[in-house]
Amino acid sequence: MFNRLAWPVTTAVVIVMLGGCSPQKYSSNINEGLVYCSESDPISMNPQLDTSTTTADATAHQIYNRLLEFDPESGRIRPSLASSWTISDNGLVYRFELRQGVQFHNTAYFTPSRTFSADDVLFSFNRWRLQEHEFHPVSGGYYPYFESLGLADNIADIKKVNSHRIEITLRQRDSSFLANIASDFSVILSAEYGDALMSAGIPEQIDELPIGTGPFKYSDYKQNHYIRYDINQAYWQTVPAHSLIFDITPKSSLRLAKLMTGECDAVAFPARVDHAIIREREDLVLAEKAGLNIGFWAFNTQRAPFDNPLVRKALAYAIDKNTLLEAVYFDSAIRAKSLLPEASWAYQADANDTGYNPVLARKLLDEAGIKPGFTMSIWAIPVERAYNPNARKMAELIQRYLAEIDVEVNIVSYDWTTFRRQLRQGNHDSVLIGWSADNGDPDNFYRPLLSCDAIPSGTNRARWCNRAYDDILDRALQTENIDIRKALYLQANELIFDKLPLVPIAHAFRYQAYREELSGMVINPYGGVRLGGVTKARD
Amino acid sequence: MIRILLRYLVLFSLTFLTLSALSFSLVYLFPTEPVTTLTGITPQNLVQHEALVTQYHLDDSYLVQFAHYLGDLFNGNWGVSLFSGEPLLDEIMLALPATIELSAYAMSIVLVVGIPLGCYSGLKAYTGSDYTINSVSVVVNSVPVVWLAVIFILTFSLQFGWLPLSGRINLLFDIPSQTGFLFIDILLTDNIDTARALKDAFLHLILPTLAIAFISTAALVRITRRSVIDVLNQPYIIAARAKGLSSRQIFFRHVLRNALLPALPLLAMQITTLITNAMIVETLFSWPGIGSWLIQAIYQRDYSALRMGMLAVSTLVVMITIAIDLFNRLIDPSREKYESVTI
Numbered sequence: 001m002f003n004r005l006a007w008p009v010t011t012a013v014v015i016v017m018l019g020g021c022s023p024q025k026y027s028s029n030i031n032e033g034l035v036y037c038s039e040s041d042p043i044s045m046n047p048q049l050d051t052s053t054t055t056a057d058a059t060a061h062q063i064y065n066r067l068l069e070f071d072p073e074s075g076r077i078r079p080s081l082a083s084s085w086t087i088s089d090n091g092l093v094y095r096f097e098l099r100q101g102v103q104f105h106n107t108a109y110f111t112p113s114r115t116f117s118a119d120d121v122l123f124s125f126n127r128w129r130l131q132e133h134e135f136h137p138v139s140g141g142y143y144p145y146f147e148s149l150g151l152a153d154n155i156a157d158i159k160k161v162n163s164h165r166i167e168i169t170l171r172q173r174d175s176s177f178l179a180n181i182a183s184d185f186s187v188i189l190s191a192e193y194g195d196a197l198m199s200a201g202i203p204e205q206i207d208e209l210p211i212g213t214g215p216f217k218y219s220d221y222k223q224n225h226y227i228r229y230d231i232n233q234a235y236w237q238t239v240p241a242h243s244l245i246f247d248i249t250p251k252s253s254l255r256l257a258k259l260m261t262g263e264c265d266a267v268a269f270p271a272r273v274d275h276a277i278i279r280e281r282e283d284l285v286l287a288e289k290a291g292l293n294i295g296f297w298a299f300n301t302q303r304a305p306f307d308n309p310l311v312r313k314a315l316a317y318a319i320d321k322n323t324l325l326e327a328v329y330f331d332s333a334i335r336a337k338s339l340l341p342e343a344s345w346a347y348q349a350d351a352n353d354t355g356y357n358p359v360l361a362r363k364l365l366d367e368a369g370i371k372p373g374f375t376m377s378i379w380a381i382p383v384e385r386a387y388n389p390n391a392r393k394m395a396e397l398i399q400r401y402l403a404e405i406d407v408e409v410n411i412v413s414y415d416w417t418t419f420r421r422q423l424r425q426g427n428h429d430s431v432l433i434g435w436s437a438d439n440g441d442p443d444n445f446y447r448p449l450l451s452c453d454a455i456p457s458g459t460n461r462a463r464w465c466n467r468a469y470d471d472i473l474d475r476a477l478q479t480e481n482i483d484i485r486k487a488l489y490l491q492a493n494e495l496i497f498d499k500l501p502l503v504p505i506a507h508a509f510r511y512q513a514y515r516e517e518l519s520g521m522v523i524n525p526y527g528g529v530r531l532g533g534v535t536k537a538r539d
Numbered sequence: 540m541i542r543i544l545l546r547y548l549v550l551f552s553l554t555f556l557t558l559s560a561l562s563f564s565l566v567y568l569f570p571t572e573p574v575t576t577l578t579g580i581t582p583q584n585l586v587q588h589e590a591l592v593t594q595y596h597l598d599d600s601y602l603v604q605f606a607h608y609l610g611d612l613f614n615g616n617w618g619v620s621l622f623s624g625e626p627l628l629d630e631i632m633l634a635l636p637a638t639i640e641l642s643a644y645a646m647s648i649v650l651v652v653g654i655p656l657g658c659y660s661g662l663k664a665y666t667g668s669d670y671t672i673n674s675v676s677v678v679v680n681s682v683p684v685v686w687l688a689v690i691f692i693l694t695f696s697l698q699f700g701w702l703p704l705s706g707r708i709n710l711l712f713d714i715p716s717q718t719g720f721l722f723i724d725i726l727l728t729d730n731i732d733t734a735r736a737l738k739d740a741f742l743h744l745i746l747p748t749l750a751i752a753f754i755s756t757a758a759l760v761r762i763t764r765r766s767v768i769d770v771l772n773q774p775y776i777i778a779a780r781a782k783g784l785s786s787r788q789i790f791f792r793h794v795l796r797n798a799l800l801p802a803l804p805l806l807a808m809q810i811t812t813l814i815t816n817a818m819i820v821e822t823l824f825s826w827p828g829i830g831s832w833l834i835q836a837i838y839q840r841d842y843s844a845l846r847m848g849m850l851a852v853s854t855l856v857v858m859i860t861i862a863i864d865l866f867n868r869l870i871d872p873s874r875e876k877y878e879s880v881t882i
Binding site: 033220223254257258260261262263 | 622701702703704705709710711742825
């Protein structure tokens with residue numbers, strides 16, 4: 001009796017329910033606007049205040065411009081808001097010609113009355129440079145990038161020559177200065193906006209509702225959920241084709257899932273385990289590029305017998321770097337010969353490298369008077385880092401290699417905090433660790449990793465101090481001539497190869513995953529993601 | 540009638556009082572300063588601390604504090620979130636409608652599918668189709684909602700790519716929240732392609748709704764079936780049949796109504812299960828409802844949000860349960876004969 005009614009009703013319900021799922025893919029439904037799935041909330045909308053990648057990704061290249069910027073391909077510095085620059089012969093005075101007619105964002109909360117000028121540069125630099133600047137204490141008053149480099153102390157004066165020309169005077173020559181002001185953190189804010197907020201008594205708003213000159217205008221931010229950006233129609237370079245949304249998705253598996261369904265167009269930090277899945281799919285692209293990092297094996301050169309270069313060399317010849325690359329990085333890295341990765345302009349393609357030669361290794365050890373059965377420790381970082389995703393495994397492999405030349409290895413690991421403290425005290429024989437740079441300047445590798453001054457500050461894990469080496473680095477900062485600097489860094493490479501305080505192992509790749517409809521996605525090894533020039537093919 | 544209403548009002552007030560007392564005690568039970576848990580503000584200095592203590596009467600006896608706490612609850616002064624600094628009332632009023640919306644759609648599917656299927660199964664009791672429906676519903680009812688949701692995501696989102704797996708609508712549609720109910724908000728928003736936005740919101744709705752509805756439907760089928768079988772065995776059905784009524788007449792006049800009445804209280808219990816399931820499913824589908832909001836609050840140790848969230852959710856569940864019970868009373872003639880006559 002009831003079946004006459006039941007079946008039509010249930011069928012109707014099922015049809016209604018399935019009505020939405022046409023066999024069409026969901027991803028083809030939506031095509032305007034770009035969705036970037038980021039991994040976390042930015043700390044601030046102003047990268048001057050925070051050095052995390054998350055903050056830089058969300059702000060540095062979307063909302064702001066800098067005076068100069070890095071070319072993501074060549075690593076050279078190129079003009080941005082400064083259309084040209086000159087450096088005085090003594091290398092202390094930098095003169096910047098500023099671009100004319102650049103508009104600041106016109107938003108619901110601010111309408112600019114003038115274009116970009118020297119006042120804005122002064123305002124932006126003086127904010128982090130001068131303690132007495134009225135905006136210095138706003139939003140915490142801590143500017144980590146500039147303070148870690150001592151940049152404020154080295155600037156003697158910033159002068160406005162005229163409305164579109166400024167002059168910066170340094171106390172000491174520093175040829176990495178341009179690289180520092182091209183970094184993600186040296187953004188240009190609007191002085192007019194700052195003044196308006198100050199007189200309204202709400203100065204903090206400058207870091208919450210940002211105004212910049214970049215390709216996108218800030219529109220809306222909901223913590224843990226999204227950041228919305230509008231197109232800056234008055235952008236002084238190519239106006240972006242799409243509006244932009246950061247979809248904040250902390251779980252990397254969920255980011256991948258959303259990339260597959262097309263809810264994200266590009267994702268931040270695809271997890272290493274997901275790489276194979278992304279490569280398998282035709283609609284997804286996994287771009288890779290050697291990152292600005294290095295993973296290495298450093299010897300404590302202040303401890304016998306590692307103070308003897310022969311011993312260090314012997315150990316370097318005992319290991320097969322290619323096997324390490326395969327087993328630890330799963331080939332997501334390239335073999336390191338010197339400290340610098342390929343992305344740096346001072347990269348030396350023909351640098352000397354140690355090969356796998358256990359016979360030579362044993363011979364060198366005998367020469368140095370090291371008897372078979374010698375015991376040493378290898379410290380392996382307890383955390384996963386791009387430059388070394390699995391230091392423990394690498395240490396175990398090295399342990400096997402060294403066993404072949406009759407050297408016994410103890411692998412040591414503590415929790416991360418204790419590990420770093422013990423390292424700083426120099427309690428290790430050798431350590432597997434690495435370094436990621438903040439900007440493209442070679443000095444950012446050579447100086448913190450091996451200079452004498454870097455021993456107390458704790459980044460020189462080899463505790464190696466060589467006056468000749470330091471002298472080369474200082475000389476390299478005394479000139480702006482790229483060729484001279486490059487030649488000097490080649491000398492440094494030779495010196496490092498000769499003394500071998502550390503064995504460079506790998507430069508890990510940086511990855512970016514996105515849908516194949518996107519074009520113009522370029523991995524920027526020198527900082528945050530740039531989405532202004534990305535376009536999405538329409539069906 | 541008025542007596543029933545009054546009785547339920549008292550019942551509700553007492554339950555609410557207990558719940559708010561519980562949430563008030565959390566102010567002292569959470570491992571932070573009571574001031575912080577209560578207001579969501581971490582005092583920066585002693586002066587501010589003192590001001591807050593005075594304002595919230597924290598230096599008075601617990602009873603006085605509680606009285607003020609209740610006053611604040613009714614005035615909408617629920618404190619702010621420790622994490623975002625937003626007023627909790629606003630945050631909850633943004634998240635709760637999303638959950639209610641999801642639960643409501645799921646509930647309608649449960650009713651529309653569950654009752655006919657249960658009736659059919661009951662009428663065909665102990666036949667092949669009954670056994671099939673019954674065993675399928677037993678199986679579905681024992682499936683954990685988390686697993687079901689993940690299977691849905693794997694199949695329909697990742698394998699076939701038909702349906703989106705996160706959120707209520709693609710973020711590219713900028714829908715300002717006015718009522719909190721998405722479909723109404725879409726219709727209220729200008730400057731968007733309404734048809735496409737509605738379609739997109741609908742596509743987002745399918746998987747989470749089905750995941751929740753499946754399990755509760757299975758439960759409802761079994762409840763209805765049992766009830767229909769019981770009613771069919773009643774003497775008045777035999778009497779009706781003896782009078783010569785057709786099967787259709789018997790079903791609609793006698794079976795359906797009598798079978799649904801005992802099923803209602805069980806259905807009410809299902810609603811709480813459904814809301815709980817909805818909160819679990821929300822986190823899987825990144826649905827911005829109260830469930831994922833509470834989970835966030837737990838991760839962020841957002842004590843003030845946890846306190847208010849717990850109170851809001853439990854009050855909602857109590858309200859729904861009482862409302863259904865009341866409704867049940869009003870339509871069930873066998874319970875309170877005297878009152879029902881006065882309706």
